[in-house]
Amino acid sequence: xxxxxxxxxxxxxxxxxxxxxxxxxxxxxxxxxxxxxxxxxxxxxxxxxxxxxxxxxxxxxxxxxxxxxxxxxxxxxxxxxxxxxxxxxxxxxxxxxxxxxxxxxxxxxxxxxxxxxxxxxxxxxxxxxxxxxxxxxxxxxxxxxxxxxxxxxxxxxxxxxxxxxxxxxxxxxxxxxxxxxxxxxxxxxxxxxxxxxxxxxxxxxxxxxxxxxxxxxxxxxxxxx
Amino acid sequence: xxxxxxxxxxxxxxxxxxxxxxxxxxxxxxxxxxxxxxxxxxxxxxxxxxxxxxxxxxxxxxxxxxxxxxxxxxxxxxxxxxxxxxxxxxxxxxxxxxxxxxxxxxxxxxxxxxxxxxxxxxxxxxxxxxxxxxxxxxxxxxxxxxxxxxxxxxxxxxxxxxxxxxxxxxxxxxxxxxxxxxxxxxxxxxxxxxxxxxxxxxxxxxxxxxxxxxxxxxxxxxxxxxxxxxxxxxxxxxxxxxxxxxxxxxxxxxxxxxxxxxxxxxxxxxxxxxxxxxxxxxxxxxxxxxxxxxxxxxxxxxxxxxxxxxxxxxxxxxxxxxxxxxxxxxxxxxxxxxxxxxxxxxxxxxxxxxxxxxxxxxxxxxxxxxxxxxxxxxxxxxxxxxxxxxxxxxxxxxxxxxxxxxxxxxxxxxxxxxxxxxxxxxxxxxxxxxxxxxxxxxxxxxxxxxxxxxxxxxxxxxxxxxxxxxxxxxxxxxxxxxxxxxxxxxxxxxxxxxxxxxxxxxxxxxxxxxxxxxxxxxxxxxxxxxxxxxxxxxxxxxxxxxxxxxxxxxxxxxxxxxxxxxxxxxxxxxxxxxxxxxxxxxxxxxxxxxxxxxxxxxxxxxxxxxxxxxxxxxxxxxxxxxxxxxxxxxxxxxxxxxxxxxxxxxxxxxxxxxxxxxxxxxxxxxxxxxxxxxxxxxxxxxxxxxxxxxxxxxxxxxxxxxxxxxxxxxxxxxxxxxxxxxxxxxxxxxxxx
Numbered sequence: 020x021x022x023x024x025x026x027x028x029x030x031x032x033x034x035x036x037x038x039x040x041x042x043x044x045x046x047x048x049x050x051x052x053x054x055x056x057x058x059x060x061x062x063x064x065x066x067x068x069x070x071x072x073x074x075x076x077x078x079x080x081x082x083x084x085x086x087x088x089x090x091x092x093x094x095x096x097x098x099x100x101x102x103x104x105x106x107x108x109x110x111x112x113x114x115x116x117x118x119x120x121x122x123x124x125x126x127x128x129x130x131x132x133x134x135x136x137x138x139x140x141x142x143x144x145x146x147x148x149x150x151x152x153x154x155x156x157x158x159x160x161x162x163x164x165x166x167x168x169x170x171x172x173x174x175x176x177x178x179x180x181x182x183x184x185x186x187x188x189x190x191x192x193x194x195x196x197x198x199x200x201x202x203x204x205x206x207x208x209x210x211x212x213x214x215x216x217x218x219x220x221x222x223x224x225x226x227x228x229x230x231x232x233x234x235x236x237x238x239x240x241x242x243x244x
Numbered sequence: 245x246x247x248x249x250x251x252x253x254x255x256x257x258x259x260x261x262x263x264x265x266x267x268x269x270x271x272x273x274x275x276x277x278x279x280x281x282x283x284x285x286x287x288x289x290x291x292x293x294x295x296x297x298x299x300x301x302x303x304x305x306x307x308x309x310x311x312x313x314x315x316x317x318x319x320x321x322x323x324x325x326x327x328x329x330x331x332x333x334x335x336x337x338x339x340x341x342x343x344x345x346x347x348x349x350x351x352x353x354x355x356x357x358x359x360x361x362x363x364x365x366x367x368x369x370x371x372x373x374x375x376x377x378x379x380x381x382x383x384x385x386x387x388x389x390x391x392x393x394x395x396x397x398x399x400x401x402x403x404x405x406x407x408x409x410x411x412x413x414x415x416x417x418x419x420x421x422x423x424x425x426x427x428x429x430x431x432x433x434x435x436x437x438x439x440x441x442x443x444x445x446x447x448x449x450x451x452x453x454x455x456x457x458x459x460x461x462x463x464x465x466x467x468x469x470x471x472x473x474x475x476x477x478x479x480x481x482x483x484x485x486x487x488x489x490x491x492x493x494x495x496x497x498x499x500x501x502x503x504x505x506x507x508x509x510x511x512x513x514x515x516x517x518x519x520x521x522x523x524x525x526x527x528x529x530x531x532x533x534x535x536x537x538x539x540x541x542x543x544x545x546x547x548x549x550x551x552x553x554x555x556x557x558x559x560x561x562x563x564x565x566x567x568x569x570x571x572x573x574x575x576x577x578x579x580x581x582x583x584x585x586x587x588x589x590x591x592x593x594x595x596x597x598x599x600x601x602x603x604x605x606x607x608x609x610x611x612x613x614x615x616x617x618x619x620x621x622x623x624x625x626x627x628x629x630x631x632x633x634x635x636x637x638x639x640x641x642x643x644x645x646x647x648x649x650x651x652x653x654x655x656x657x658x659x660x661x662x663x664x665x666x667x668x669x670x671x672x673x674x675x676x677x678x679x680x681x682x683x684x685x686x687x688x689x690x691x692x693x694x695x696x697x698x699x700x701x702x703x704x705x706x707x708x709x710x711x712x713x714x715x716x717x718x719x720x721x722x723x724x725x726x727x728x729x730x731x732x733x734x735x736x737x738x739x740x741x742x743x744x745x746x747x748x749x750x751x752x753x754x755x756x757x758x759x760x761x762x763x764x765x766x767x768x769x770x771x772x773x774x775x776x777x778x779x780x781x782x783x784x785x786x787x788x789x790x791x792x793x794x795x796x797x798x799x800x801x802x803x804x805x806x807x808x809x810x811x812x813x814x815x816x817x818x819x820x821x822x823x824x825x826x827x828x829x830x831x832x833x834x835x836x837x838x839x840x841x842x843x844x845x846x847x848x849x850x851x852x853x854x855x856x857x858x859x860x861x862x863x864x865x866x867x868x869x870x871x872x873x874x875x876x877x878x879x880x881x882x883x884x885x886x887x888x889x890x891x892x893x894x895x896x897x898x899x900x901x902x903x904x905x906x907x908x909x910x911x912x913x914x915x916x917x918x919x920x921x922x923x924x925x926x927x928x929x930x931x932x933x934x935x936x937x938x939x940x941x942x943x944x945x946x947x948x949x950x951x952x953x954x955x956x957x958x959x960x961x962x963x964x965x966x967x968x969x970x971x972x973x974x975x976x977x978x979x980x981x
Contacts, residue, residue, distance in 0.1 A: 030581055031489050033403030037679040040696065069677075071401045074489025130396050130672045161674045163400070218676040223810065224693065225676065 022047045022241035024234070025062035027092070027108075029054040029083045033070035034105065034217060041217040042066070045234035047241075054086040063241045064101035064145070065092055067108025069161075069215055079122060079164045080110030089115055101145035101237050102209045106162055109201070109211030118202055118211045119177070120169030125162070126194025132161035134226040135214055136188040137200050141181055144207040145240055149232035156229035158214040160192050160200075165213040167195040167202075177202060185212050250275075255282035256464040261618055268612045276598065276605040279550040280613055283461065283516040284523060287468035287785050290617035293751035294783040297761055300768035301778035308777050310740050313436060318359045318512070319429075320779020321436055322741045324805045326700055329433050331363045334373070334426040334706065334745040334801050336784035339466050340483040341423040345390025349423050350398035350486040351459075354558050356427040357402065358512035361495055362561070364437035364502050365429025368678055369692050370399050372409040372425050373706045373745070373799045374669075377418025379661040379979045384413070387421050388669075388980050394486075395425065396672040401488035402495070405681045406673035407690025409706050410799075413661040416710060419471065419789030424745040424782075424799050426706055430694045435502060439511040441525035441533055441564045441590045446508060448522070448533060448588035449570070451577055452494045452560040455517075456543035459484035459556025463515040470750055471789040490559040490582075497580035498561060506573050509564035518553045519613065521562040522588075523596055526610035529564075532593035533610065537600040539587045549600040564590060624757035634715060636848030638834040643910050650909060651961035653843065654887045655971050657914070660842040663884045664975035665895075686896060687815040688731040688880050691806065701809035705731035705802055708747075709883070710795030711836040712851035717759040718766035721798040722854035725770045726918050727882050728802035733863035734878035734921055736813045736870025737804030742771055744781035744800050749793020751785045759796035760785075766854075767798060773856040776802065813870045815879045816896020820951030822876050823930050824901055826886065828862055828920030829943040832911050838884045839914045858919035858942075865940040866921065874929045874936075881920040887913040889922050891968055894955055900965050902956040903948035909960055924950055 024047045026038040039049040050062050054072075059065065072083035083089065089111070096102045096117055104112035112118045125131055134157055142152040150156070169177070174197055177183050185201035193213070201212025216230025250272065252262040257278075265273050265281050273281065287293060302315060312329055313321035319333035337352025353370055360367045372395045376384050388411075399406050404427070441448070462484060501507050509529065511521040518535070526533040537552050547555075565573050570586060577584035591597075596613070598606035644653045657663050666685060675684040682701055683691040689705040707727040713720025725742065732739050744767060749756040771778055787794045806812055834840050835849030869875050879893045894900050905912040925933050937944045948958070956962045 030493050031401075033401075033492070033677050034679075037677070040679055070403060071489060071492075074401065074487070076489070129393070130400055130674070132671055132674050132676070159676045161400075161676060215676065218679060224679055224681055 022063040022238050023050050025050040025052040025059060025065045027052040027054060027065060027067055027088055029072035029086060031070050031072045031074055032068050034215060035068040037217040038066045038068040038105065041220045041231065041234050044220050045231055045238050047234065047238045052088060054088050057087045057091055059091050059095060064237050067104040067111050069106035069108060072107055072111065080107060080114040083111045084114035093117060096209050099206065099208050103146050103233065104211035105215055105217065106213055109213055112209065112211045117209050118204060119173050120167055122164050122213065123166050123168055124164050125166055130163040131192045132159065133192060135160040135192060137185045137214060138188045140186055141184045141203055144184060144203045144210050145237050146210040146233045147184060147236055148240060149236040155188060157227045158216055158219040158230045159226060160214040162213055165193040165195065167199040169196065184210050250278055252278060252282065255279065256286060256468060257282050261285060269608065274605050276549045276553060277608055279554050280519040280606065283464050283519050283554050284613040285617040286464035288463040289516050289520060291783055292618045293620050293622050293785060294760065295619050296621055297764040300764060304768040304772045305777040306772050306775045311777055311779060312433065315778065315780050318362045318439060320741065321363060322779060322803065324700060324702060326698055327433055328430060328694055328700060330428060330430050330702055330803065331360055331365045332426060332428040332704065332743055332801065332803050333359055333780050334424050334743050334799065335782040336745050336747060337423045337425065338420065338747065338784055338787055340462065341391050342421050344483040345387050346394040347483055347485050349391040349394030351484040351558050352423050352425045353395055353398040354486045354488065354491050355514045356425045357404065357491065358514060360427040360429035361498055362437065362439060362510055362512045363429065364435040365431040366499055367404055367427050367429045367495065368680060369407045369428045369690060370404045370425060371407060371690060371704060371706050373708060375412045375414065375417045375422035375797065377413065378415050379413045381418050385980055391423055392669050392672055398486055398488045400674045402492050403677045405675045405677050405684065407675060407681055407684040407692060407704065411666055411669055414710060416795045420787045420794050422747050422787065422797060426801050428704060437502060437510050439525050440509040440529040441531055442529040443508060444531065444590055444592040445567060446590040447565045447567055447570050447586045448535060448590065449563045449565050449573060449584055450540060450560060450587045451563060451582055451584040453487060453490050453557055454541045454543045454583065455552055455555050456557045457547060457551055457555065460551055460554050462556045468786055470786045484556045484558050486558050493580045493582055494559055494561060497577055497582045500576060501563065501573060506569045507563045507565055511562045513560040513562060515556060517555045523610040523613035525562065525564065526596050527614040532591035532595045533588055534591055534597045535588035537598060539585055541583055541585055549605050553598065622751050622757045623754045624761050625754040626758050627755035633848055634850055638840045638846060638849050641840060641844045641846060647960035650913060651963055654913065654963065657838055657842055657884050657888060658891045658968060659971040659975050660838065661975060663838060663888050665973045667973060668976035668980060682809045682812050683735060683814060686892065688734045691735050691809060691812050693809045699808045699810060701806045703732045703735040703737035703804045703806060706799060707731065708797050708799035710797040711841065711847055713763060713798060714795040714847065715836045715849065715851045717762035717796045719851050719854050720796065721763040721766035722770040722856065723851060723918060724798050724800040725767060726854055726856065726859050727880065728800045729774055729859060729863060730880045730921065732802045732804035733866045734813060734815065734880050735806065736811055736867060737806045738867055739776050739802050739804040739863060741803050742776050742778045742800060744778060744798060746783045747787050747794065747797040747799065748785055749788040753793060756793050763796055763798045770854065770856060774860055811870055811873065813875045813878045815893060816877060817893050817899040817901065817924060817950040818876050818897060820899060822924040822926060822950045824903060824947040824950060825923050826920060826945040826947050827865065827923060827937055827942050828858065829917065830912060830915050830920065831917045833915050833917045837916045852916050852918050855919040861940040861942055862919050862921060865936050865942055868936050869933055872932065874925050874933050875923050876926065877924040879922050881922060882916060885914040885916050890955055891972065893922060894965055895969055895972060898965060899950055900952040900954045901948060901950045902952065902958065904958040906945050
C-alpha cells in the first residue's frame, strides 16, 4: 500500500494542483485538504503549497497560519508527521512557529521567477533523503517575499545544528541571509523552502526533474516504516 | 418649471446621440438611464466607429470547422480535438495604464481573465503586449515599472503563467502607452457558457467583490476620449482598482458552479459594470430583467444609483440561476468566501427595469443599450504625408561595409531597446504555475499542455509592428499576422485562429480612420489567405495626446495546436554540431526596419512585403518537420533580421554557431523580409528536411553549424557569446532597474 500525502488548499493557494501532481508522479496517493476543516483525513504526510493564501494580506502566510487545519498540522508535526512547506507554505510554517525566522520582501523589491541552482545541505530529513548531501539541483524559484531572515544567533544555531536544508548557489535571487533557501526543524520531519520542487518534476514542463526527489524521499520513508 | 439641459456632453454623448435616446424612450431619460446610455454607447463598448469595418472579419472568414463560438460573444471558442476547446482573446487597457500604471495594467489582466472565465473555461495562461515611449524618456521608468509590476502582480497572484508577449519602445507611444493583455482558457465542449438571461422567474445573482466608486466612467470619459496635455492624473478616479485574491476565489467558485450545472447564463462585469452585464444578458436572452439596486452590496453606502450602475469595480460576475438552485449557489459561494446576492429576476417584459429606494429609475429596452447603439461610417482619407513618407526610402542610408562594421551593427541592434533581452521584464512574471508550461519567453511562442491526461497543447504568439503599419497599414497588419503565425509555426504547431487588438488614434480624424480601414482590410484579407479565422478581439481608439495619434498598431494573436507537446520545437540551439539552415528567401527590404531606426533614426519607405503564400508553405514545412522529429531548434526571422535571430538562438542555451552568408552580407544579416525561419537539425536528418522544404517550394540556404562559444560569420567577424550576452542583457536593467 502506498502512502497518502495531503496537499492543503487555502483560499489563494496557487500551486496546490501542481503539488498534487508531484505527489502522484512520485507514486503516492494525493489527497486534497481544505483549510477550513479540522481534519487531516488520516494522511501520512502534508504539503503546504505555494500561492498567495488570503491574498498575502497582513503578511505572507500570517492569516493562513490561523486556519482551522493549521491547528491539526501543528499538532501532527510535533508528533512527527512529515510536513513540507513550499514558498507560501514555507511562510505559513514560519508564521505558525513550526520553523524559525521569517520571509520578507525580496532585496530587489521585484517578484523574481528564475531557474535556480540549489545545494542540498541536509540530506537527512524526511523530504531530502533521496539526495546526496552537497548535491546541486535546479529548481524554479518564484516569489516576491522570499528573503529569509532571522537574528544572528538563530542563524548560527541553524548552521551549527545542520538545519539549513537548501542554499542558493550561483546567485542569491532575493537577498536571503547566508543564502538560505530552505530549512528543517530539529527532528527533520518539517522542511520549508522558497523554491518550487513541484515545478521540477518533468523536463517537459520544468528546468529539470530534480524536485521529484523530495516527494520520493518522503514516500520511501513512509512505505519503509 | 422649465426643463434644464441634461449633462449628456459631459458624459461623452453627442447631440444626435442624446436626441436618439429621447426618441427611443419617448421622453427625457432619467439621470441613471442617461448614465447607462453614455457608457454603453461609448466607443469602447459599442464599437460604433469600427463596426462597419470589423464586419469583414466575418464576411471574409475562411472556411473552418474549428470555431465552436464565433465573434460577438465574450471570446471565440476553438475546437482543438479530444473533446477539448480553447478560448482566447486580447484586450487593451491603454488609458487606465497611463493614468495609473500599476492598477491600470493589473485590472487589464483581471478583465480579460474574466472574459475567458465567462465562456465557461478555466483560464490557463496570460500574455502581454506593451508599448512605451523611448526607453530614456523621463516618464518611461514610472510607466514600465508600474505596468510590469501590475501585470505581474495580478497574474502571479491569480496563479496564471505568463508565457510571452512583447515590449516595444518608440517615441510615438510617449503620450499614450499601450497595454494589451491576452488570456487563454480551456474547457470541454459541453462546458461552454453563454452570456444569456433566459427563463422568466430565474434569479439574477451578483457575486464577487462589493461595488465601490472606482472606475466610474472608465469606458466613456477615460477610454473613449483623447488625453489633453494636462488630462492624465486628473482622471485617476476613473481607473479601477484590482484585488487578484478575490478574482482567484471567484474563478474557482465559478468553475465549480459551472461543473455542477448551477447557472444558466453568466456574464462578467467589466467596462460599464452592471449597465453592461444586465443589458447584454437580457438583450441576448431576448428577455427582460428587474434589478433592485438597494440589494447590491456597496463599499460606500452613500453611492447614488448612477454610481452603482456604472461602477467598474473589479472581480464581479453576474449569474442567472434557476430559483430552485439559489440556495445551493449561495452555499457554494460561501464555501469559497465569495459574496453572492440575489439582486433581481429575469422577466418576459422585454424591459430592463431598475429600482432604487422603491422608485423605478430605469425602464428601457435592453437591446437599445447593448446592441442597437449608434453606428458610424466615419469619413476617412489617406493622410497627406503618406506619399512623402513612402517615397523617403532607405536607399540613401549608409550601410556597414566591413566585417568590423557589420559586427558593430549587430551588437548595436542586439542591445537596442527593442531587441535587447526582455529578461528584466519576464523575470517578474511566474511562468511555471499550473504546471503546464512547455515553452515560454524567450521562445518564439508560448506553449502550454492543456490538461494532465493528454499530450495536446496549444501555442500562442502576440505580435505587432507600429512602424510597419505607419508606412503601410494594410501591409503592417498582415505583417503582424504573419509574424504571429510564423512564431506559432516554429514551435511545430498548426495555426488555427486569430485574435486582435487594434490600437489607433482618434476615429474622428479621417487620416486615422483611413489607417484603421486599411489595417482591418489587410488583416481580414490576410486571415482569409492563411486560412485562420478571427475569433474576436478589441478596438482601442483615441490613443493620442493632443493632435498627434500613435502609429497605427494592430496587435495580432495567433493560436495553434500541437497534437503532442513532446514534439514542440524550442527556439534556441540545443547541441553543438547541428546543421543550421535558413528557410525562405531574403530580399533587400529595410523600410521600417530596426536597422534603419536604431542606426539612422529613419522611418520611411515601404515595409517588407507580406508574403502570405510563402508563410503558409513555411508553416506547413515546419509542422511536417516537427511532427517527424527532425528539428532540434526553429527560430523565426523578423525584427533585426537573421543577425538577431542567430544572437537569440545562440544565447538561449549558450551554444554558438559558425555560419557563411550568401550574397551581400549586410542584406543577409539585417533585412527583415517575411516568411523566413532558421532551423537546426542533426546531420542524419538533413536530407529529409531538405526534401520537405523542396516539397513546399521553400528556398534553402545551408548556413553552417552550431557549436563553440562565439557567433562566427565566416570572413566577416567573430563575436564571443559572452560579449553578446553582456550587451544584450544590460540595456533594460540599465534604464529601468
